[in-house]
Amino acid sequence: MLRLVNLELQKLLLSRTNIILIFISFILPFTVLILSSIKINFFGFFTMELGELGIFNFPIIWHITTFFASYFKFFFAIVVVSMIGNEYSNKTIKQNLIDGLSKKEFILSKFYTIIFFSLVATVLIAVASFFIGLYYSSYTEASIIFRETEFLLAYFIKLVGFFTLCLFFAMLLKRSAFALAFLFVLYIVEWLIYWGAYNILGSSEAAFKVKGFLPLESMYNLIDQPFQRLMITKFPDKADLAYDYAVHWYEIAIVLAWIAILVFLSLKLLKKRDL
Amino acid sequence: METILNINNLTKKFGYLTAVNNLSFTINKGNVYGILGPNGSGKSTTLGIVLNVVNKTSGDFSWFGGSTSTHDALKKVGAIIERPNFYPYMTAYQNLKLVCKIKGVDYSKIDEKLELVKLLDRRDSKFQTFSLGMKQRLAIASALLNDPEILILDEPTNGLDPQGIHQIRSLIQLIASQGTTVLLASHLLDEVEKVCSHVVVLSKGKKLYSGRVDEMISSHGFLELKAENTIKLQQFLETEKVFGEIKVEGDLITAFLDEPMDAKTVNKLLFENGIILTHLVKRKESLEEQFLQLTDNN
Structure with missing residues (x-):
């Protein structure tokens, strides 16, 4: 397994484009997080400090940072898609197989690399959130700090799921740009399915349940939007805004199932294909 | 004699087209084999099948007497098919290092093989800056990294200038003289004649002849x-x-x-x-x- 990750890392890290993209996808959310945590003084008129809004309080900070950081996954998605696309356009996939890499090892080396980078991203966010939280949070008891750290697990699964989807599209279409375009197509298709389900089932709640089984929606569901929750904490009287923002085991299970299906299909595809 | 590759009734169909038709032959250790045939006669497809990148339709093949799986066997094989395929943004050395990682070979082999193909002075140049002749020689160096039992070359002189062709041919002869079995696919007859001792002739996916080059036709001249x-x-x-x-x-x-x-x-x-x-x-x-x-x- 280490050998396969090592192999893929060499392919990735010697290319300047990839380094820039990896840098953006990991360092940018980190910097944004740190920037938003410092006190910004607008020319002496007023100071803005997001920390005072309470968004850096434990345990809500886990929810907020993972939600926003997950938007930066698109940069690494480009890396994932191009690491397959380039293998096809350079025909190095063929040479790799001739040199004695099995088709299974080829897919696994990509998949393990996805896990590796998702893990790095999760650890970075965890560490950053932890220290910013320690600095700003009004509560610093261990029991409160480590409450809701399941958002980190959800974040990790979300990244792995999304990148595995990219991997599958890239394997299917062989070209990076098409694969990225297909993500957008899938997004539209999921809304079409929602619309279809709405017409059949008659309620948007039921239709969303159907959509929740689809790849993109199931990944989005892992970490629900935190805005409503912020409102509730600010204005406790607005109880009608209450919603279920927790990470549920079945949400994780659906995404895990998708990951397994997508890796399996990628492998099946490569095995069937004549290169 | 030790068998390296055994092909048995191999068939590959692309839709209606039969690219390889019921092909059987055996490659023994220590000879230089040529696969000869016009363009589209199934040479590359046959090599693609035994190298695990093309799926066969029927028939079978076995490496080294069938004792190992194909992808393990390929670690004892050196092969280049069609064009040299490397990562353009990596240097010659980095590309070969990657191959070492795949094959599980020690990095010390890299300079030795670069020396053999006379590319040692360009080891830190990026692959995309190489000429076609240099790319082809790098491919041969890469195929030799694991000191393979058999070296498979598919039209290695395709697209090269006369000087490049000569360099590649003398390289092949040097490698063969050191006891490595060579399998050379080509549509260039004089190339096969100059380099090979045995030949398999293919046409439209069928085997027409297999045996020694000098016994190919029982004629008295x-x-x-x-x-x-x-x-x-x-x-x-x-x-x-x-x-x-x-x-x-x-x-x-x-x-x-x-x-x-x-x-x-x-x-x-x-x-x-x-x-x-x-x-x-x-x-x-x-x-x-x-x-x-x-x-x-x-």
């Missing part, structure tokens, strides 16, 4: 003759049983031998019958003539 009296010579040759077909082009007579006979005996025979030759050459058909003869008959 032919004579090219000229004499002052061409008509008398022709008449004499037609009466002799030893000669088969006789062709006349101007004053040059080509006589095919049905039985073995050396030039000295022919000369003596004709002189005793009062014919004085001005020109006498005994030749065997070149591989090209043999090849065309083979492919024409099928």
Whole structure:
């Protein structure tokens, strides 16, 4: 397994484009997080400090940072898609197989690399959130700090799921740009399915349940939007805004199932294909 | 003799097109094999199948007597097919390092093989800056990294200039002289003739011949003759049983031998019958003539 990750890392890290993209996808959310945590003084008129809004309080900070950081996954998605696309356009996939890499090892080396980078991203966010939280949070008891750290697990699964989807599209279409375009197509298709389900089932709640089984929606569901929750904490009287923002085991299970299906299909595809 | 590759009734269909048709042959250790055939005769497809990048339709093949799985066997094989495929943004050294990681070979081999193909001074140049000849030599270095039991080359001189062709051929001969089995696919007949000891001839996916190059046609060769009296010579040759077909082009007579006979005996025979030759050459058909003869008959 280490050998396969090592192999893929060499392919990735010697290319300047990839380094820039990896840098953006990991360092940018980190910097944004740190920037938003410092006190910004607008020319002496007023100071803005997001920390005072309470968004850096434990345990809500886990929810907020993972939600926003997950938007930066698109940069690494480009890396994932191009690491397959380039293998096809350079025909190095063929040479790799001739040199004695099995088709299974080829897919696994990509998949393990996805896990590796998702893990790095999760650890970075965890560490950053932890220290910013320690600095700003009004509560610093261990029991409160480590409450809701399941958002980190959800974040990790979300990244792995999304990148595995990219991997599958890239394997299917062989070209990076098409694969990225297909993500957008899938997004539209999921809304079409929602619309279809709405017409059949008659309620948007039921239709969303159907959509929740689809790849993109199931990944989005892992970490629900935190805005409503912020409102509730600010204005406790607005109880009608209450919603279920927790990470549920079945949400994780659906995404895990998708990951397994997508890796399996990628492998099946490569095995069937004549290169 | 130790068997390296055994192919048995291999067939590959692309839709309606049968690229490889019921092909069987065996590759033994220590010989230089050529796979000869016109473009589209199934050479690359056959190699693709045994190298695990093309799926077979039916039949089977086994490496090293069938004791190992194909992808493990490929670690003992060095192969390049069609064009040299490397990562353009990596240097020669980095590319070979990656191959070492795949094959599980020590990095110390890299400089040794770069030296062999005379690319050591360019080890830190990016692959995209290489000329085609250099790319091809890098590919050979990469294929040799694991000191393979067999080196498979698919049209290694395709697209090279005469100098590059010469470099690659002498490299192949050097490698073969060190005892590595070589399998060379080519549509260039003189290339196969110069380099190979055994040949498999393919046409439209079918095997036409497999065996030693010099035994490819059981012919005794032919004579090219000229004499002052061409008509008398022709008449004499037609009466002799030893000669088969006789062709006349101007004053040059080509006589095919049905039985073995050396030039000295022919000369003596004709002189005793009062014919004085001005020109006498005994030749065997070149591989090209043999090849065309083979492919024409099928």
